[in-house]
Amino acid sequence: MGATTAERAAMRRALELAAQVPARGPNPRVGCVLLDADDSTISEGFHRGAGTPHAEVEALRRASESRGPGAARGATAVVTLEPCNHHGRTGPCVDALLGAGVARVVHAQQDPNPAASGGAARLRAAGVDVLGSVLADEARALNATWSRALELGRPVVTWKVASTLDGRAAAADGTSRWITGRAARHGVHRLRAGVDAVVVGTGTVLADDPDLTVRHAPLTGQQPERVVVGLRDLPASSRLARAAAAGEAVMQLRTHDPHEVLDLLWYREHRHVLLEGGPALAAAFWRAGLVDDVVAYVAPVLLGNGASAVADLGIGTIADAARLDLLDVAVLPRDPEDPTDTPTVRLTLRPRKER
Structure with missing residues (x-):
């Protein structure tokens, strides 16, 4: 049996619930709605982050609180992600659903995590009616970066680069504040607010003495x-x-190997990192094939000399030029109250991987 109208509506509601949580950290955003035999909502739940109850467990808890023990027996659980089947910080959601007597599970995205997948098969083996791939595209879009990271087996890397029209990241004397406009700089803070880690090289620290915190954008967590x-x-x-020295989350990795960097960040449960430079580190990640997205801020400024936005990529002929797909273009206007500010063009791109 396919999904009913009520189940599809419940899935949309579950997606709304899941979207309340920022898309950061090692766990996906998940929502759950429990329906009774009359397709009325019994309870709802969503996962609030690593170490907190999963969406299904939260919905079951609320069902018991509102309707008493056994409230979920014979119910349908509508979940945005295939129920997990492993012991992590919390127990398997499959165990909770089976223990509650849920009769049917409708889920959207199949779990791409090999350590947690298999929940649907185990539920079917226990006699539960299971239907998958209901609004699966919408569910994957909700956890797009997390899903990519699980498929890659490493953090997704977004490279942020800011340059002049002629590709310079700094003037001949090393100065770089400010090439791009205020709106672009605030945009970088929004990028930082959406990732687990911000990565720079020692050269950037020595040249720019950055702070790398989120200050000009909302931050949850x-x-x-x-x-x-x-x-x-x-x-x-x-x-x-x-x-x-003050105990804040700053780490130095004494290596030049981008693979080693991402392995350690993956171990620290980072799934999305922002690569902010400088040119040598960006080139190292690019040459290793470890850049997944690019956000480039280009200012209508010419320097003619100075540091390039990226170092040698090992490309000797135009036939070998690195090509990227353009996903979005936005013009960020200058502040009309500040005559020193400059407009900036933001390009969102994705490298073309070898097919």
């Missing part, structure tokens, strides 16, 4: 972890060294 890659020591007077 903790600041993203600040990560410095490279062998050189951080100056004790630098903002990041002072932040680390």
Whole structure:
């Protein structure tokens, strides 16, 4: 039997519930709606992040609170993700659903996590009626970055680059504040607010002394972890060294290997990282095939000399040029109250992987 009209409506509601949580951290956003035999809603639940009850468990708890023990017996659970089948910080949702006597499970996206998948098969084996792939595209879009990370087996890497029209990231004397406009800089803070970690090289720390925190955008939860890659020591007077000394989430990885960086960040349960540079580190990630998305801020400014936005990519001929697909273009206007501000063009791109 396919999904009923009530079940599809409940799935849309479950997607709305899941979307209340920021798309950060190691766990997906998941919503659940329990329906009784008359297609009326018994209860709802959504997952609030790692270590908290999963959506199904939360919905079952609320059902018991509102209608008493056994409230979910014979019910239909409508869930945006295939119920998990493993022990992590919490127990398997499959166990909770079976224990509650749920008769039917309708889920959207199949779980791409090999450690957690198999829930649908186990439910079927226990006699539960299971229907999958209901509004699956919408569910995947809700957890697009998380899903990509699970499929890649590493964090998704978004490279943020800011440059002049002639591809410079700094002037000949090393100055770079500010090439792009205020709206672009605030946009970078919104990018930071949506990732688990912000990554720069030691050269950027020495040249720019960045803070790398979210300050000009709303932030839910903790600041993203600040990560410095490279062998050189951080100056004790630098903002990041002072932040680390104060116990803030700053980490230095003494390596030049991008794969090693992502392996460690994956181990620390980071699923999305923002690569902010500089040119050498960006080139290292690119040459390793580890750049998944690019957000480029290009200002109508010419320098003619100075540091390039990216270092040598090992490309010697136009036939080997790196090509990217253009996903979005936006013009960020200058502040009319500030004559020193500049408009900036934001390009959102995705590298063309070899087919």
